[in-house]
Amino acid sequence: MMAKTHILAFLTYTLLQNVAGCDTADTCVAVRPCDNAKNIGSLDKKLDELQAALNSLKRQNADLRSKVTDIATQQRETTVQMTTLTWDLGNLTGEVGQKVGFSASLATGSNVHVGPAASQTIVFRNVFFNNGNAYNPATGIFTAPLKGAFQFTFTTFGYSAYYSGAQLLKNGHLQVSTWQSNGKHHSDSTSGAVILSLNAGDKVNLITWNWANMQVFDNGNHHTTFSGFLLFPL
Incomplete structure (x- = not known):
């Protein structure tokens, strides 16, 4: 019984010494309140650092998000622009695809006269080119x-x-x-050109002047010609 009392007293003394010596360096073996305070201060500091890092990440x-929104807006605008360009390109392709033009002469080979007579339609039967018919x-x-700007040229020989x-x-x-009066020369040529705005269905042709003494001539040399083509749609 006595031995147990001595052991308990020794243990109590040892424990009190450990608590009392908490302020001296390297004497505490168990976890002490002062160490907890230091650890809490360190944790608070780290928590503040983590909070600052979190706030920085939130700002980033x-x-x-703002940049993603801007990019999405730019993508929508780009899509609209591409759609518009595709539409314009389609229209342009359609316009360019309208290739209309012709060229013809009066005679196919042998001599051909129109006149002498007034206001005779000149029919150019020898077709060199007639795209679009x-x-x-x-x-x-x-x-x-189709509606567009067309250029026409013509020549006559007499x-x-x-x-x-x-x-x-x-x-x-x-x-x-064009006009050429009779005179001392054996033969003469005339030529003319014009750009016209035409609607779909408009008709263009050549006639002789309203004089009884008018005549145009052609042969295999193709002096008398009529040509025209689409410059661009309107």
């Missing part, structure tokens, strides 16, 4: 297949015994003309 995230070699009339030249008509109305 907000910046990234807008020119009719049976009637001498060009019919516009002998000096007659007046020569031609009138270019749009839907039966005079647009431009």
Whole structure:
């Protein structure tokens, strides 16, 4: 019994010594309140650092969200622009795809005269080119297949015994003309050109002047010609 009392007293003394010596360095073996205070202070500091890092990440995230929103807006705008460009390109391709043009001469080989007579339609039967088939070699009339700007050129050849030249008509109305009076030369040529705005279905052709002494001539050399083509749609 006595031995147990001594052991308990020794243990109590030892424990009190450990508690009392908590302020001296390297004497505490158990976890002490002062160590807990230091650890709590260290944890608070780390917590503040983590909170600061978290706040920084939140700001970065907000910046990234703003940038993503800007990129999405730019993508929508780019999509709209691409759609518009695709539409414009489609229209342009359609316009470029309208290739209309013709060129013809009066004679296919042998001698051909128109006149002498007044206001005779000049029918150019020898077709060199007729893309789009807008020119009719049976009637001498060009019919516009679409609304657009068209350029026409023509030449006439005649002998000096007659007046020569031609009138270019749009839907039966005079647009431009050439004229060559008879004279001392054995033969003479005339030429003319014009750009016209035509609607789909408008007709263009050449006639002789309204004089009884008018005549145009052609042969295998193809002096008398009529040509036209689409410059661009309107």
